[in-house]
Amino acid sequence: MLNFKVLATQNRSRVGLLETAHGTVHTPAFMAVGTCATVKALTPEMIASTGTEVVLGNTYHLMLRPGAQRVHDFGGLHKFMNWPHPILTDSGGFQVMSLSGLRKITEEGVTFASHIDGARYLLSPEKSMEIQRLLDSDINMAFDECIAYPATYEDTQKSMRLSMRWARRSHAAFQDKPGYGLFGIVQGGMYRDLRLESVKCLMDIGFDGYAVGGLAVGEPQSMMFEVMDYTVDALDPLKPRYLMGVGRPSDILGAVARGIDMFDCVMPSRSGRTGQAFTSHGVLNLHNACHRDDHGPLDEECSCSVCQNYTRGYLHHLVHCKEILGAMLLTQHNLHFYQNLMQQIRMHITQGTFEDFYRSFLDRYAHDRKM
Amino acid sequence: MLNFKVLATQNRSRVGLLETAHGTVHTPAFMAVGTCATVKALTPEMIASTGTEVVLGNTYHLMLRPGAQRVHDFGGLHKFMNWPHPILTDSGGFQVMSLSGLRKITEEGVTFASHIDGARYLLSPEKSMEIQRLLDSDINMAFDECIAYPATYEDTQKSMRLSMRWARRSHAAFQDKPGYGLFGIVQGGMYRDLRLESVKCLMDIGFDGYAVGGLAVGEPQSMMFEVMDYTVDALDPLKPRYLMGVGRPSDILGAVARGIDMFDCVMPSRSGRTGQAFTSHGVLNLHNACHRDDHGPLDEECSCSVCQNYTRGYLHHLVHCKEILGAMLLTQHNLHFYQNLMQQIRMHITQGTFEDFYRSFLDRYAHDRKM
Numbered sequence: 001m002l003n004f005k006v007l008a009t010q011n012r013s014r015v016g017l018l019e020t021a022h023g024t025v026h027t028p029a030f031m032a033v034g035t036c037a038t039v040k041a042l043t044p045e046m047i048a049s050t051g052t053e054v055v056l057g058n059t060y061h062l063m064l065r066p067g068a069q070r071v072h073d074f075g076g077l078h079k080f081m082n083w084p085h086p087i088l089t090d091s092g093g094f095q096v097m098s099l100s101g102l103r104k105i106t107e108e109g110v111t112f113a114s115h116i117d118g119a120r121y122l123l124s125p126e127k128s129m130e131i132q133r134l135l136d137s138d139i140n141m142a143f144d145e146c147i148a149y150p151a152t153y154e155d156t157q158k159s160m161r162l163s164m165r166w167a168r169r170s171h172a173a174f175q176d177k178p179g180y181g182l183f184g185i186v187q188g189g190m191y192r193d194l195r196l197e198s199v200k201c202l203m204d205i206g207f208d209g210y211a212v213g214g215l216a217v218g219e220p221q222s223m224m225f226e227v228m229d230y231t232v233d234a235l236d237p238l239k240p241r242y243l244m245g246v247g248r249p250s251d252i253l254g255a256v257a258r259g260i261d262m263f264d265c266v267m268p269s270r271s272g273r274t275g276q277a278f279t280s281h282g283v284l285n286l287h288n289a290c291h292r293d294d295h296g297p298l299d300e301e302c303s304c305s306v307c308q309n310y311t312r313g314y315l316h317h318l319v320h321c322k323e324i325l326g327a328m329l330l331t332q333h334n335l336h337f338y339q340n341l342m343q344q345i346r347m348h349i350t351q352g353t354f355e356d357f358y359r360s361f362l363d364r365y366a367h368d369r370k371m
Numbered sequence: 372m373l374n375f376k377v378l379a380t381q382n383r384s385r386v387g388l389l390e391t392a393h394g395t396v397h398t399p400a401f402m403a404v405g406t407c408a409t410v411k412a413l414t415p416e417m418i419a420s421t422g423t424e425v426v427l428g429n430t431y432h433l434m435l436r437p438g439a440q441r442v443h444d445f446g447g448l449h450k451f452m453n454w455p456h457p458i459l460t461d462s463g464g465f466q467v468m469s470l471s472g473l474r475k476i477t478e479e480g481v482t483f484a485s486h487i488d489g490a491r492y493l494l495s496p497e498k499s500m501e502i503q504r505l506l507d508s509d510i511n512m513a514f515d516e517c518i519a520y521p522a523t524y525e526d527t528q529k530s531m532r533l534s535m536r537w538a539r540r541s542h543a544a545f546q547d548k549p550g551y552g553l554f555g556i557v558q559g560g561m562y563r564d565l566r567l568e569s570v571k572c573l574m575d576i577g578f579d580g581y582a583v584g585g586l587a588v589g590e591p592q593s594m595m596f597e598v599m600d601y602t603v604d605a606l607d608p609l610k611p612r613y614l615m616g617v618g619r620p621s622d623i624l625g626a627v628a629r630g631i632d633m634f635d636c637v638m639p640s641r642s643g644r645t646g647q648a649f650t651s652h653g654v655l656n657l658h659n660a661c662h663r664d665d666h667g668p669l670d671e672e673c674s675c676s677v678c679q680n681y682t683r684g685y686l687h688h689l690v691h692c693k694e695i696l697g698a699m700l701l702t703q704h705n706l707h708f709y710q711n712l713m714q715q716i717r718m719h720i721t722q723g724t725f726e727d728f729y730r731s732f733l734d735r736y737a738h739d740r741k742m
Binding site: 036037038040041042043044065066070073074080081082273292293295309310311313314317318320321323324325327328329 | 407408409411412413414415436437441444445451452453644663664666680681682684685688689691692694695696698699700
């Protein structure tokens with residue numbers, strides 16, 4: 001059971017507090033992706049310094065390495081990775097589809113071959129709940145099937161209904177306790193009636209929060225926003241809403257405007273490792289020679305320690321020389337950029353100025369699409 | 372001009388203070404190697420947290436990328452890399468021999484092709500002094516030739532005498548000022564009379580400190596110690612002595628016992644990146660599956676933040692998954708291990724118990740040679 005309070009709203013946007021066993025999360029929240037029990041290239045101190053309050057662990061990766069029982073024996077994922085703050089784990093459903101080989105989907109679950117060594121595993125709703133419990137995840141996700149985009153109506157319907165039967169089994173298998181919660185995941189692809197059928201099914205079961213799955217899978221942003229327009233309003237307004245795997249700053253702003261409370265994305269960390277930096281005027285590619293003699297910071301308006309202590313010229317040098325420190329500093333800055341964006345969003349919703357902020361951000365942030 | 376004070380001695384070992392423009396160095400000192408304007412995988416905060424007081428920059432690498440004039444335009448190497456503490460730079464002599472292609476050595480200097488893009492450069496005593504001045508190095512090294520081991524007496528003599536003529540030119544070109552100094556480098560291979568001729572030549576010129584070069588190039592440890600036995604005693608006892616590129620803990624202890632004050636080596640950082648950890652009982656290979664379920668720290672006796680917060684099992688997991696954080700944490704621990712060793716050495720010399728410490732360290736440190 002998770003406690004969620006909505007503190008302020010502006011139109012459909014909300015500011016809230018989500019209380020978990022390992023601390024309170026300010027929403028709208030951006031969660032840093034920590035796939036293999038580490039947010040790549042950052043120490044936990046560096047993660048916390050960015051303002052990050054939740055780290056996401058991936059069930060699929062962690063069940064393969066180091067194994068969920070092993071993480072449990074180390075005292076859970078928080079202790080194992082030295083992150084004492086809230087953790088959300090996905091169910092493994094998405095990544096078993098995108099990463100593993102030799103998948104076979106049955107009513108029972110998914111049998112698959114590890115992408116690491118080919119060993120065969122079974123993931124089912126019950127198994128996913130057991131793994132997430134062993135990881136000691138604060139926020140657990142129901143096991144679902146996530147089909148590729150585009151998909152026919154018939155395939156999407158079949159897949160969504162399987163996900164809903166799995167959601168019911170996930171809910172039955174989840175061991176509820178204070179500070180720990182289970183989220184259901186809305187599926188139904190780009191089809192309105194299927195999305196609404198999925199929402200109704202999940203609300204009948206009753207979850208601590210609701211995620212919108214199956215978006216940001218290659219569809220245009222306008223289509224993603226359209227799906228949210230009819231999906232989010234149908235969800236329980238007293239529960240947190242999570243848009244999985246999203247996204248670019250403009251995606252996040254548009255989703256917050258439609259009532260989403262939580263996000264996760266590899267973008268700030270992955271782009272950091274490939275020499276990209278988010279700034280208030282767009283995305284910089286630090287590989288470019290134009291930064292070589294630039295004595296200014298990544299972003300004049302950024303208060304992070306990277307912008308206080310390092311020049312674009314130095315960061316270009318690190319990226320050019322493929323130095324690990326380049327990945328470290330750019331990831332730290334990018335995650336700070338995202339967390340600062342969330343903090344601004346929360347402040348503007350509270351002050352009733354979110355719509356203005358949204359517009360003015362997009363006007364300045366010209367290079368968003370370059371990513 | 373650098374100020375050096377010997378505070379305490381035990382037999383030939385000494386404890387001292389070396390004052391530079393960017394701060395004071397406690398000797399015997401271990402300097403962290405920061406080849407390309409970064410100690411690989413560590414932020415400056417992490418470097419300082421290990422107790423490191425000096426970072427070594429490589430003239431050869433920095434002249435190629437980002438270029439010495441560019442570093443100067445950024446306010447010098449301290450500002451460029453955000454390391455406000457002392458910096459020592461080598462002369463480029465060693466690495467031009469080991470890394471570059473198409474070398475041609477003349478009386479004037481060395482012309483060579485960059486190992487990065489094949490572009491042609493000249494390094495000479497005057498050029499090396501200019502580069503180190505542009506880098507704003509506190510401790511500058513004379514330009515020398517470092518020949519391969521083994522080498523004949525004739526070749527070694529010829530090379531050493533060229534290095535001595537270059538040392539004189541380095542000294543003439545060095546722009547002396549308070550807090551900045553120039554070290555001469557003793558050459559002469561494994562030949563006693565050549566080493567002593569080199570010492571005499573350098574002492575006649577007069578430097579702020581003296582390095583012993585051309586060791587740790589593949590010769591047995593006993594031979595390295597033998598060279599030090601006759602070389603170090605001949606050096607000015609009022610000046611700091613630096614053994615370049617050394618080494619393993621047992622090398623350092625043996626060299627301190629013979630009167631060496633300063634060291635640098637890639638070992639703690641490079642081994643950190645390849646999954647090796649130094650401990651008070653020897654070297655651990657974190658790749659080994661025996662660490663998988665180990666809930667203990669790397670080293671029970673270590674006070675570093677890695678040993679306070681992470682298990683061997685977690686570090687094994689990071690190394691196994693090739694996570695950047697594994698390189699970061701192991702490098703931090705290893706550098707802390709080295710700095711703790713230096714701190715112990717300084718304490719025991721001051722207390723007059725260094726010889727006992729040396730013996731008992733080697734007894735426990737059984738796996739030293741495994742590296």
